[in-house]
Amino acid sequence: MLTAVLILAILPAFLILGLGLVARTVAAQRLKPRVVQYTPERDSTxxxxxxxxxxxxxxxxxxxxxxxxxxxxxxxxxxxxxxxxxxxxxxxxxxxxxxxxxxxxxxxxxxxxxxxxxxxxxxxxxxxxxxxxxxxxxxxxxxxGLVAERRVTWPGVTLTVFAYLGMLVEALFLVFTIVSGEWGSLIATLVAIAATIATIFVTPSSWRRFLxxxxxxxxxxxxxxxxxxxxxxxxxxxxxxxxxxxxxxxxxxxxxxxxxxxxxxxxxxxxxxxxxxxxxxxxxxxxxxxxxxxxxxxxxxxxxxxxxxxxxxxxxxxxxxxxxxxxxxxxxxxxxxxxxxxxxxxxxx
CATH class of the missing domain: 1.10.3630 (yeast vps74-n-term truncation variant fold)
Known part of the structure; x- marks a missing residue:
């Protein structure tokens, strides 16, 4: 049972969590300042x-x-x-x-x-x-011409769908591990559930793309x-x-x-x-x-x-x-x- 949980629950859960973190990093589109600025730009609001x-x-x-x-x-x-x-x-x-x-x-x-x-x-x-x-x-x-006309939405939608599908699989494993009394498998399943829930929170649903x-x-x-x-x-x-x-x-x-x-x-x-x-x-x-x-x-x-x-x-x-x-x-x-x-x-x- 533990092997099945690791392959079908733990591995997919942490995979989509990693992709969610990547999506969050990409969405931030951070830039490092070249110099310190003291005033806003003249034509900005x-x-x-x-x-x-x-x-x-x-x-x-x-x-x-x-x-x-x-x-x-x-x-x-x-x-x-x-x-x-x-x-x-x-x-x-x-x-x-x-x-x-x-x-x-x-x-x-x-x-x-x-x-x-x-x-x-x-x-x-x-x-x-x-x-x-x-x-x-x-x-x-x-x-x-500063931002794209449409927001980027497909990563958030895709990862959210995968997360909910993963939770269904993990729920089945949770029932089986409780019934069988395999504590190692139960703990691993709970870790997978936690990682899947974290994916939903860390993955941005959409973001604007700066040009x-x-x-x-x-x-x-x-x-x-x-x-x-x-x-x-x-x-x-x-x-x-x-x-x-x-x-x-x-x-x-x-x-x-x-x-x-x-x-x-x-x-x-x-x-x-x-x-x-x-x-x-x-x-x-x-x-x-x-x-x-x-x-x-x-x-x-x-x-x-x-x-x-x-x-x-x-x-x-x-x-x-x-x-x-x-x-x-x-x-x-x-x-x-x-x-x-x-x-x-x-x-x-």
Missing amino acids: VLRDALLVDADRRAASAALIDLAVKRKVRLLAGEGKREPIGVELVQGAVLTAEETALLEALFGPEHTSTRVRRFSADRRALAGRLKSLLLNTEHALARD PAADARREHLAGLRQYIELAEADRLRVLQSPSGADLRTTDAAAPEQSDPVTRFHLHERLLPHAVIFGLERDWIAKLKLEHAELDQTNLDTLGDLVDVTAEIAAAIHAAGSVVELTSAVGDLADGTGTAIGGVFELFNL
Whole structure:
């Protein structure tokens, strides 16, 4: 019996598990950054960048936080952790078509301002609208030649079918080994079942295929992630300085040696991408430290701009996690507190 289990259960189970791991590695399509990057590319958007690194679950939250960082909206968290989060349009804010589509997806016709959309019909409607938003973004990437028009699905489907067929064979062996009382065969069968179940979890059901034209953008994003991961004073002193139109200095000093206001604005701008990479908590902590280091003169230079770092941190805390941020929003209002119903009212603003 043990020989039969090894040949017909253990060997196939670990074979498809190995293929599932290979499929997962291929699906990741990882790229190593050539250099550290300090700013997003000029023509990029947060939604597009999120899809280029397969951060779909964080894309909408990162885009909403990007609106807050750009001072186009304010995130107003309630007093409690389970209170709805208000979104207020800043007076005079000009929204792009993608930003308007994001707000319309968050505050669509089925949206209710009651807390909260967890396990509710409104939450399912929200998920559907956000899925359509990301699908439209993916189609835009395909039109630009960055991703293939169709996702790769056959490896996931094939391996899942093999896994379920394997579980049927293993179930038969499990019955026979229990009846016969062969403990060695029983343990081997259980190991095969565990490997088969693991295959179902590790094998991606589908993945988008990035085309060669996307390599440069994805390498840039990998370099940006490396900067966010390594943004500590001792490590950044050996890196070259950032440069670009958004910076207020162009000298050769490292970020920690440049104008504190410049550094703060640079790092604040990277907060949405820190969300994409799952590094938002560490990055918010870094921004708080940098804000605390600004003297009164620098604070006066900042003017009356909203301290969005504290607001974003409070909103994430109220939602429970950054992934839940989009499901925790309540009303959308203008600067006077008047509720905004839909996209047509947004355009009227």
